[in-house]
Amino acid sequence: MNRTQTKQTGFTLIELLVVVTILVMLLAVSVPMFKPMLESRRTQNAARVLATTLEKARAQAMFEGRAVGVKLIPFETAPAAALQLRIYRENNAAVNQSSEHRIKVNNGTLEAFHYNASTEKYDTPDTLPAVFSTGVMVQFNRIGRFYELETSSTLKAPYDHLTLPNEDAADGAAMEYAVLRLPSPALTPQVIMPKGTIVDLAFSGGRGTAAKDVDERQQGQFPLKFVIPPGERQGVTIMFSPAGYIKDVFFNDTVNGLRILPNEMLYFCVGEWDRQSADGQLSLADDRKTNLQVSTTYWVTIHPKTGAVHVTENKPVSTTTDNDIIKARTFATEHYAGIDN
Secondary structure, three states, X not given: OOOOOOOXXXXXXXXXXXXXHHHHHHHHHHHHHHHHHHHHHHHHHHHHHHHHHHHHHHHHHHHHOOOEEEEEEEEOOEEEEEEEEEEEEOOOOEEOOOOOEEEEEEOOEEEEEEEEOOOOEEEEEEOOOOOOOOOOEEEEOOOOOOEEEOOOOEEOOOXXXXXXXXXXXXXXXXXXXXXXXXXXXXXXXXXXXXXXXXXXXXXXXXXXXXXXXXXXXXXXXXXXXXOOOOOOOOOEEEEEXXXXXXXXXXXXXXXXXXXXXXXXXXXXXXXXXXXXXXXXXXXXXXXXXXXXHOOOOEEEEEOOOOOOEEEEEOOOOOOOOHXXXXXXXXXXXXXXXXXXX
C-alpha cells in the first residue's frame, strides 16, 4: 500500500518579521512623499468650500433681489485666521415714519430736531434714532445718493455732493431720511472650514501695488492686505448685489474704515492652520514656511464687476513681502483669465 506523504509548508517567524520590517520601512519612506499631495487635496477642498459658499450667496442675492453676502469670521485668538463662514443679508431701509422728527446736517454733523408747534419749525433738539450707527448709509429727503456714517453722528467724507435745502425757507434745513442698515446674519447654519484649514486673511485683500502708501489708501484705494487688529472678530464680509456684482466689502481696518466698494479683483488665501503668519512671524509648520510660500495653498478670486468666483493654485514665493504677495496674485489672475486652466 502506497502512502502519500503530505509536506506542510509555511513561513517561519523570522521570515514574517523580515517581511513586516520591510513593509514598515517602505511605509516610512512613502508617507512623506504622499503628505504634500494629501495637504494639497485638503486645502483644495477648503478653497472649494469657500467658493461654493460665495457662489451660493451671490445666487441668493440675484434670486431675492437684495444684497446677500458671506462673512469670514476669524478665530478668537488668531484674528487673521478665518475658520467660519456665515451668510449675511441686507436689511430693509429704516425710514422716518413720523412727521415730528427731521435731520439737519451741519458741516457733516447730523443733528436731530423735533417739530415745535409754536414756531412751526423743527428747532427743538432731539436725540438721533438708534438706527444711526457707524457704517450705515443715509439718504436725505428719500432722493439721491446714500452717504456713509463715519460715526453715529458724522458723515464720512467726501460729502460735498450733498445738496442742503435753503435754511432761510420755512423748515428748509430739516430733512427726512432713510437709513440703509448694516447687513445681519441669516438664519442659516454657519459653514466651518475643513479641519486644519483656514482663510488666511494676512495674505488676503485687493490686488494692490507695492507703491501704495497710507495717503493713497485714505483716498479710497482698496488695501493690498486686510488688517484685522488682535482681539477683534469682525472679520471680512463680501456683499453681492442683486445684479451679481460685489456691492460692498466690510472689514474693521483702521485706515479704510468699515465699508469699501472694490474696483479690482479680490483674493482670499486658503491654506493650513499651521502655516498662518502672525505679524510677520514664522509659521508653526516644520519647514517654517507660510501659506504664501507653498504649492499646497489655493486662491479664491472674485471679480468685482461680475461677482464670478474662481479657484486657482498658488505659485510659491520666497518671502512674504508686498511684492511677493502681488507676484503670487498675478499668477492667480492669469489662471482666472483662462491661462492654463
